[in-house]
Amino acid sequence: MSTSTVSPGFDEAALVARAKAGDADAFSELVTQYDRRVFRMAKQITQNEEDAEDVLQETFLKAYSHLDDFQGNSRFYTWLVRIAVNEALMKLRKRRSDKTVPLDEPIDTGEDEMVREVAVWDENPEQKYSRDELAEILDQAVQSLKPAYRTVFVLRDIEELSIEETAEALNLSISAVKSRLLRARLQLREKLTRQFKRKGDDAFGYL
Amino acid sequence: MHLVTCKEFLQELNDFLDEGLDPKLRQELERHVNECPNCWVLCNTTEKTLKVFKGMEPQKVPPAVEARLMAALEKKMRAKGCATVKKADA
Structure with a gap:
């Protein structure tokens, strides 16, 4: 897992040990360290700001209450993500009027429709947009994915959990995670290609 | 050496991008991606898709x-x- 978003000098295991021993400051430091990532993940899965706020709160309250259950077999962050995913999925299910359990949606494995747009991108297309514009483009792309794909993509490619951790968090098999991830990546590639492709370089135009 | 088809390449794309493959299969896939313009673009733009998300x-x-x-x-x-x-x- 990438440590790019973790502050330098941050010692997760030491903080968790102190928090478990009853040090409130240590736990709030863990909150400060991870709250924005938990919040982002909750927003992406639920696609709803208000739900994400609840998920954020519930996640850390539960983590605090159940801190003694955390055995240190995984990273604390992975454990936190598992709590957050469960909370987010509960919200998602509650909001869905058709009562379909999102993670059990039948997965269409037809491959022919996966790749339509084949065009090279501009060099560094993301630099053409402001940070906010880019965030908007990416959010819309993620939002367009079905929950079953979206959840896997968010955990694996945004929160950078391993395939195994993602499977464990979502209670899915490794092969289900892999096939959903491929699907999600290809669908996002398709959307972003429409946005970022080199001008005048339409599908197959480079051949 | 086994010649990889576009369909096979697509199936292995995840592991190809995530660097979790046995060296022999990787070599075969690399050979395919270097010779097939479609798969090269597909692989390159998928890689960029992940990069742009991870950069946020x-x-x-x-x-x-x-x-x-x-x-x-x-x-x-x-x-x-x-x-x-x-x-x-x-």
């Missing part, structure tokens, strides 16, 4: 939301008999 830093939690969280935690900690929570300044 999460934004700060709105102060009011964080304040609500810290207040709820503080309440819980007091009930548990912990020292007061230091206000998080993210």
Whole structure:
């Protein structure tokens, strides 16, 4: 897992040990360290700001209450993500009027429709947009994915959990995670290609 | 050496991008991607898709939301008999 978003000098295991021993400051430091990532993940899965706020709160309250259950077999962050995913999925299910359990949606494995747009991108297309514009483009792309794909993509490619951790968090098999991830990546590639492709370089135009 | 088809390449694309493959299969896939313009573009743009997502830093939690969280935690900690929570300044 990438440590790019973790502050330098941050010692997760030491903080968790102190928090478990009853040090409130240590736990709030863990909150400060991870709250924005938990919040982002909750927003992406639920696609709803208000739900994400609840998920954020519930996640850390539960983590605090159940801190003694955390055995240190995984990273604390992975454990936190598992709590957050469960909370987010509960919200998602509650909001869905058709009562379909999102993670059990039948997965269409037809491959022919996966790749339509084949065009090279501009060099560094993301630099053409402001940070906010880019965030908007990416959010819309993620939002367009079905929950079953979206959840896997968010955990694996945004929160950078391993395939195994993602499977464990979502209670899915490794092969289900892999096939959903491929699907999600290809669908996002398709959307972003429409946005970022080199001008005048339409599908197959480079051949 | 086995000649990889576009369909096979697509099936292995995840592992190809995630660097979790046995060297022989990787070599075969590399050979395919270097010779097939379609798969090269597909692989290159998928890689860029992941890069652009990974490059996004999460934004700060709105102060009011964080304040609500810290207040709820503080309440819980007091009930548990912990020292007061230091206000998080993210």
